[in-house]
Amino acid sequence: MTTTALDHLLGMPWASAFTAAQRERLAREVLEREVPAGTAVCRHGLTVNYWKGVIGGLVKLSVEGSDGRTSTLTGLHAGAWFGEGPVLRAQPWEYDGVALRPTRLALVPRATFLWLVRESPGFNDFVLGQLAERLAQFVAIIEAERLANAPVRVVRSLAWLFNPVLYPGQSPRLDLTQQEIAYLSGVTRQRVNQSLRMLERAGLLATGYGSVEVLDLPGLLAFKG
DNA sequence: CCATTAAACACCC
């Protein structure tokens, strides 16, 4: 018994206020997609047809420079939604998304998303909050990138996965390998390892086998190396 | 020089 894309969407806190008519239209139009590890889920320059939610798995969003080097924007795990930016702006995708693991996605057609934004005040609030949070996130990422300090980069990419606004109800423990953290933070695995050990000594998080547990989120966000 | 990284390694779940 697996969760369907519709169940996943309707299980979101912001979906509780949807009307019967809204639920009915979503039931007709929401799609589900499975993507193997290593596959693209969205590509720079392509038309945006769906607003997308991660049901399970892990997605990395990144941008690629002309020389082929990439800069990671953020990671998305279960409960994340993305694409509202390009959908609202009626623009192509402005970044690339790759599944780091086998991943299941919920797809909401562009027109349906825009309709919900107009029709549902609760959904509108959620989208505004999500946009504001991502703005803050990217400001912090730019800052971290300029600081160019590996432990800080690891901390930032980790801390955002536990952001309570983007991921309401997220448990403090997350199943993430150090290799995946390396991909997400743009830092090599050795440095991820060193950084995690340093942070563990500082009492900010605990590491487990293929998992990390955040003990002090404000402390992590304040971490300056 | 020093720091960082890729590659290879041996352990452990």
Next chain:
DNA sequence: GGGTGTTTAATGG
């Protein structure tokens, strides 16, 4: 087999 922790030699500022 994959995740983890360490060592090594190569690389680049």
